[in-house]
Amino acid sequence: MYLKIFEDVISILHNDYAGCLDKKGCDNPNFYREKIQDSGNMNDEKFVGIVQDYLLDFKDLHMAFKYTAQSTEMEDDVGFAVRRYDDLLYVVSNEKEDRVKKGYAITALDGSTVPELVNIHKRRLMETEAERENWSAILPQYKSADVVSGSGNSFTIELKKYPKEIFQPEYSIKEISEDTLFLTLTDFMNHNAISKLIDENRSFLTTRKNLIIDVRVNRGGSDLAYFDLLPFLFEGEGEEIDLNGFDEGSMLTNCTSRNVELRTQLLKSALSSIEDEVTRNQINAFIRQLEENKDNGFVELDFGEVDDSFLIKTKPGPEQVILLTDVYCGSSGDSFVELCKNSSKVTVIGRPTLGLNDYSNLAIMSWENKFKLSYPTSKLSTVDEGKGMSGVGIQPDIYIPWTPDHIDVDLDVKKALEFI
Structure with missing residues (x-):
């Protein structure tokens, strides 16, 4: 079973993945194929680890191989999250692990110092800036952590495994002063x-x-999902804004049979929960374009029939709009920030976004109701021009580097309030 699934994964990445041409030859499937063949006690957990390691060859954070939500075996984490600053990993949240607190610093894992760990895991971290590194998949690989408390006491803990909690989105608006609203959108x-x-x-x-x-x-x-918000974020009232006019390049979709089938399934599933008629028309147009271009390779899909739906009419809105951004904002989050930067009312404060959209429009392939591979099916033409966002993200107008001071004080909000 494991080898057959892995061969499917290889085929998808060599033929259906949006970066299949750009990254041809970047991978070494034989190395991982032999790992699977030579293992006398292969299990689901080991297999997921091997495939995840293989995906790192492609250096695309928009790809993932995981257990499905229906699987009885789910991913674990250590009960807290960290962010690196210099040569330490600082605890930034501790939802389940009460032996460490926010602000505590980790100096080593299993005796390896943080600089040593950065070198060991440079393939997985895929970043050149400490503040952009994601350590969530690395911490569970270790058994112990050397910790320094807020008062300077040093101690070692044995790392425990906790079930990873299902992410709970937040969509909220609150008044933080007579003149200022605070809108949170976590997806x-x-x-x-x-x-x-x-x-x-x-x-x-x-x-x-x-x-x-x-x-x-x-x-x-x-x-x-964010189109209803955009009319309030651009200047003027009753002005028509063509969102297509902000695109620097074109979107090319790899219309293989598999991609058309998987993307169509996802889009039809989305239709069942969307009430807005304009949005439903856009999705139906997308489905028709995919089906019409099936087996045509990379194609710039024609949305002429719904071009009017990409025209927004501005509405009276705030005089100043501040976007707070960080590396934990990606995919459609990248798109939202990039689009809003075209408004003279908008100022972006914080750190660059994750920058996932060189390759986007994910398809999901599942096996045995247990494993799933999500991979991009479209690419931006700007990649071929050397203007991609991978590893760079969407840049803020006002950059605030992350430091441990952010743990106790929201320096980004503080700067936003000073700015307005």
Whole structure:
């Protein structure tokens, strides 16, 4: 079973993946194939680890191989999260592990110092800046951590494994002063919920002077989910803005049979939960274009029939809009920030976004109701021009480097309030 699934994964990455031409020859499947063949006691956990390691050859954070939600074996974590600053890993949250607190510093894992760990895991970290590194998949690989408390006491803990909690999205608006609203959007997955939030707070959006939008954590979703917000974020009233006019390049979709089938399944599934008629028309147009171009290779899909739906008419809104961004904002989060930067009312404060959209529009292939591979099916033509966002992200207008001071004080919000 394991070898057959791995051969499927190789075929997808060599033929269906949006980067199959750009990254041809970057991988070494024989090395991992032999690992699977030579293992006398292969199990699901080991297999997932091997495939995940293989995917690192492609250096694409938009790809993932995981257990499905239906699988009884789920991913574990250590109960806390860290962020690197210089040669230490600082605890930034501790939802389940009470032996460490926010602000504590980890100096070593299993006796290896943080600089040593960076070198060991450089393939997985895939970043050149400490503040952009993601250590969540690395911590569970170790048994112990050397810790320094806030008061300077040093101790060692044996790392425990906790079930990874299901992410709970937040879509909220609150007043933080008479003139200022604070909008939090942790993803763009639930189109109806976000549209409802905007509609219910329309009077606030049209009468408050300032709006701060927090997308520092934004797990992406659908670009269509934020369209109802955009009219309030651009200058003027009743002005027509063509969103297509902001595109620097074209989107090329790899229309293989597998991609058309998998993407169509996803889009039809999304239709069942979307009420907005304009959005439904856009999705149906996407499905028709995929089906018409099946087996045609890389194609720039023609959305001429729904071009009008990419025209927004501006509405009265805040005079100043601040976007708070960080590396935990990616995919549709990248797109949102990139699009909003075209408005003269918008200022982006924080750190660059993750930068996932060189290759996007994910398809999901599942096996045995246990494993799933998510991979991009479209690529931006700007990649071929050397203008990709991978490893770079969307840059803020005002950069605030991450430091341990952020753990106790929200320096990004502080800067936003000073700015307005």
